[in-house]
Amino acid sequence: MARSNDRYKSAYNQMLEILETMEPGHELPSETNLASELGVSRTIVRSVLAHLQKVRIISWRGRRKRLLRRPLGSERFPESEVESAAERLEDRFLEWVLRTDVAPDTRLNVSLLSRQFGTSPHMLQEFLVRFSRFGIVEHLTTGGWVLRGFTAQYAIELSEFREMIELASVKKLVALDVGHPIWQELDDLARDHQLLLEEVETRYRDFSALDDRLHSTINSVQDNRFTREFQSLISMIFHYHYQWNKRLEKQRNTVAIREHLAYIEALLSRDLERARAASLAHLATARQTLLASTGTTVPIETSQLPDRPAVPAE
Amino acid sequence: MARSNDRYKSAYNQMLEILETMEPGHELPSETNLASELGVSRTIVRSVLAHLQKVRIISWRGRRKRLLRRPLGSERFPESEVESAAERLEDRFLEWVLRTDVAPDTRLNVSLLSRQFGTSPHMLQEFLVRFSRFGIVEHLTTGGWVLRGFTAQYAIELSEFREMIELASVKKLVALDVGHPIWQELDDLARDHQLLLEEVETRYRDFSALDDRLHSTINSVQDNRFTREFQSLISMIFHYHYQWNKRLEKQRNTVAIREHLAYIEALLSRDLERARAASLAHLATARQTLLASTGTTVPIETSQLPDRPAVPAE
DNA sequence: CAACTGTTTTTAATTTTTAATATACATCGT
DNA sequence: ACGATGTATATTAAAAATTAAAAACAGTTG
Numbered sequence: 001m002a003r004s005n006d007r008y009k010s011a012y013n014q015m016l017e018i019l020e021t022m023e024p025g026h027e028l029p030s031e032t033n034l035a036s037e038l039g040v041s042r043t044i045v046r047s048v049l050a051h052l053q054k055v056r057i058i059s060w061r062g063r064r065k066r067l068l069r070r071p072l073g074s075e076r077f078p079e080s081e082v083e084s085a086a087e088r089l090e091d092r093f094l095e096w097v098l099r100t101d102v103a104p105d106t107r108l109n110v111s112l113l114s115r116q117f118g119t120s121p122h123m124l125q126e127f128l129v130r131f132s133r134f135g136i137v138e139h140l141t142t143g144g145w146v147l148r149g150f151t152a153q154y155a156i157e158l159s160e161f162r163e164m165i166e167l168a169s170v171k172k173l174v175a176l177d178v179g180h181p182i183w184q185e186l187d188d189l190a191r192d193h194q195l196l197l198e199e200v201e202t203r204y205r206d207f208s209a210l211d212d213r214l215h216s217t218i219n220s221v222q223d224n225r226f227t228r229e230f231q232s233l234i235s236m237i238f239h240y241h242y243q244w245n246k247r248l249e250k251q252r253n254t255v256a257i258r259e260h261l262a263y264i265e266a267l268l269s270r271d272l273e274r275a276r277a278a279s280l281a282h283l284a285t286a287r288q289t290l291l292a293s294t295g296t297t298v299p300i301e302t303s304q305l306p307d308r309p310a311v312p313a314e
Numbered sequence: 315m316a317r318s319n320d321r322y323k324s325a326y327n328q329m330l331e332i333l334e335t336m337e338p339g340h341e342l343p344s345e346t347n348l349a350s351e352l353g354v355s356r357t358i359v360r361s362v363l364a365h366l367q368k369v370r371i372i373s374w375r376g377r378r379k380r381l382l383r384r385p386l387g388s389e390r391f392p393e394s395e396v397e398s399a400a401e402r403l404e405d406r407f408l409e410w411v412l413r414t415d416v417a418p419d420t421r422l423n424v425s426l427l428s429r430q431f432g433t434s435p436h437m438l439q440e441f442l443v444r445f446s447r448f449g450i451v452e453h454l455t456t457g458g459w460v461l462r463g464f465t466a467q468y469a470i471e472l473s474e475f476r477e478m479i480e481l482a483s484v485k486k487l488v489a490l491d492v493g494h495p496i497w498q499e500l501d502d503l504a505r506d507h508q509l510l511l512e513e514v515e516t517r518y519r520d521f522s523a524l525d526d527r528l529h530s531t532i533n534s535v536q537d538n539r540f541t542r543e544f545q546s547l548i549s550m551i552f553h554y555h556y557q558w559n560k561r562l563e564k565q566r567n568t569v570a571i572r573e574h575l576a577y578i579e580a581l582l583s584r585d586l587e588r589a590r591a592a593s594l595a596h597l598a599t600a601r602q603t604l605l606a607s608t609g610t611t612v613p614i615e616t617s618q619l620p621d622r623p624a625v626p627a628e
Numbered sequence: 629c630a631a632c633t634g635t636t637t638t639t640a641a642t643t644t645t646t647a648a649t650a651t652a653c654a655t656c657g658t
Numbered sequence: 659a660c661g662a663t664g665t666a667t668a669t670t671a672a673a674a675a676t677t678a679a680a681a682a683c684a685g686t687t688g
Contacts, residue, residue, distance in 0.1 A: 039455075039456065040456070126440075126443060129440060129443050129444055130443055132444075133447040133543070135539045135540065135543065142353065142354075154539075157537075157538045157539050157540060158540070160536070160538055161538055161540040161541065164478065164479070164482050165478070168478050222474070223471075224471045224474055224475055225449045225468075225471050226449070226471060226472070226475040226544070227475065229447075229449070230540070
């Protein structure tokens with residue numbers, strides 16, 4: 001098997017969703033229109049149409065495409081097949097790195113790992129190349145890879161860099177004109193935080209997304225691709241961190257929401273010193289949370305996970 | 315042909331250099347020692363020894379390895395074969411991006427480009443994945459790559475981010491204890507700049523390396539892997555920039571050396587405001603130099619370079 | 629018996645090949 | 659004539675295959 005057909009499956013499912021909203025007997029748009037609507041090439045559209053015809057959901061001859069019946073939910077490809085192999089790999093790899101107690105500076109065995117993660121060596125290799133920008137894995141000149149690990153040192157360096165960037169954003173933000181759209185966005189964020197706080201008992205899990213939104217909004221004022229790139233790393237780390245560190249989650253998130261509200265209010269006051277103080281206070285909490293999670297990660301489900309290879313030289 | 319034997323050739327050349335310093339009749343160290351000295355595995359050492367024996371440079375039987383005669387310079391592998399394919403590719407690609415007038419947002423044709431750069435599509439693909447962290451090329455979800463290009467906007471964002479990082483370094487640096495090794499390093503740098511300035515007429519090309527050394531030294535006080543990573547991007551961009559932008563080179567470098575000297579002196583004064591001012595002055599010049607090079611790049615040797623494909627949709 | 633060598637096994641890097649997808653072009657229907 | 663379709667071709671993505679190099683192991687020698 002060469003290239004996977006995730007795109008086809010994903011397009012097929014999307015097409016079913018479109019058909020569900022249509023009346024039987026209705027004509028379908030042209031192949032070109034469907035292609036641009038689904039964001040794929042006509043080749044895929046035609047494969048999808050061919051299959052739809054085969055299972056008698058549509059009739060198709062030349063430019064005549066008519067919906068025969070509404071598709072069933074069970075006719076969709078299961079989500080697990082649609083999710084691309086790359087996404088699955090990222091999930092599994094990050095879970096492995098952040099959740100288990102793999103020793104720092106462990107040499108990675110690509111062929112072994114790829115077997116255990118259920119992918120080809122090639123895909124793991126590509127993933128490691130992409131992932132190495134985050135500084136958690138590193139390629140050795142002598143060949144092979146090392147896992148530097150999500151260590152306390154890593155958390156500190158990440159947090160320091162983050163604080164430097166976000167303080168620069170804060171400085172720029174408070175100096176912005178009152179007409180700038182950022183003020184509306186901050187108002188909206190304050191409202192959404194308020195709403196979440198009122199229902200925190202049930203919705204506390206929604207905090208992760210809101211956290212990402214606030215920091216992305218603040219850093220957006222820099223309008224800088226390197227800032228955006230780093231913010232996306234932060235988002236990823238915190239996303240997985242929140243996902244797996246469920247202890248004290250509700251309490252911790254309640255504290256964080258209040259900090260966010262104070263932070264937003266300080267920004268809205270456009271008083272630089274006040275905003276800096278609120279920013280630093282929140283970032284310090286985030287740093288502590290991250291740090292606490294590094295030293296104390298508990299090994300879970302050690303079975304089925306890769307063995308710990310010998311510690312390398314380099 | 316699968317894996318290339320660059321490592322072998324490089325090790326062979328290194329070995330010849332070692333043998334040139336030895337007297338004929340002398341005994342060679344053990345395979346293990348040679349391996350660690352050359353930074354390769356015993357397998358390569360043994361291949362090298364086997365070849366040396368075959369061309370009668372050494373005698374070899376068991377653990378008895380004796381130098382028979384001094385090797386000739388002509389017996390080395392030519393440098394062009396030793397340089398790894400990856401390095402060659404980076405060189406050629408960056409030359410293409412920074413030196414020619416490829417339109418921004420040009421769609422890249424991997425198979426065509428790889429042919430023109432003399433590598434396999436796979437290697438180009440890997441290179442693009444690694445290189446995409448710098449934001450000059452981007453992978454599309456619909457498949458394929460776009461060259462975002464080294465545009466004026468790129469130069470601005472790069473410079474802004476750089477200034478933010480370096481000012482943070484300056485702030486941290488001037489607060490360091492007098493016993494910290496950084497002060498000695500700055501003294502050395504000042505001396506080397508002075509020496510270069512005296513011989514600037516002939517040695518002005520050495521400035522590029524010194525520039526890199528100064529900024530790396532300053533940013534080293536952050537002791538942060540993200541700072542280091544970004545500094546290496548800066549180094550790369552400026553390295554290629556200096557290499558190909560020869561106009562006014564001598565004059566420009568003379569100015570920059572004087573700025574560096576003022577910068578170093580300001581740092582040594584440990585006066586934050588003075589250091590900040592000197593830093594900003596130099597970084598502003600660097601930004602201007604970079605910016606000037608984006609708008610006005612002259613197309614050279616358009617033949618043999620890839621055609622400009624159609625502008626993509628995305 | 630400790631360091632070294634000879635040999636075998638494992639792992640990584642790279643090319644070649646294959647399937648999926650995109651694109652271009654000719655053709656057809658209205 | 660214009661937009662849509664049918665068909666052919668080109669390109670990308672990923673696996674399989676191949677070779678280089680590293681590591682592990684066993685035996686040897688001083």
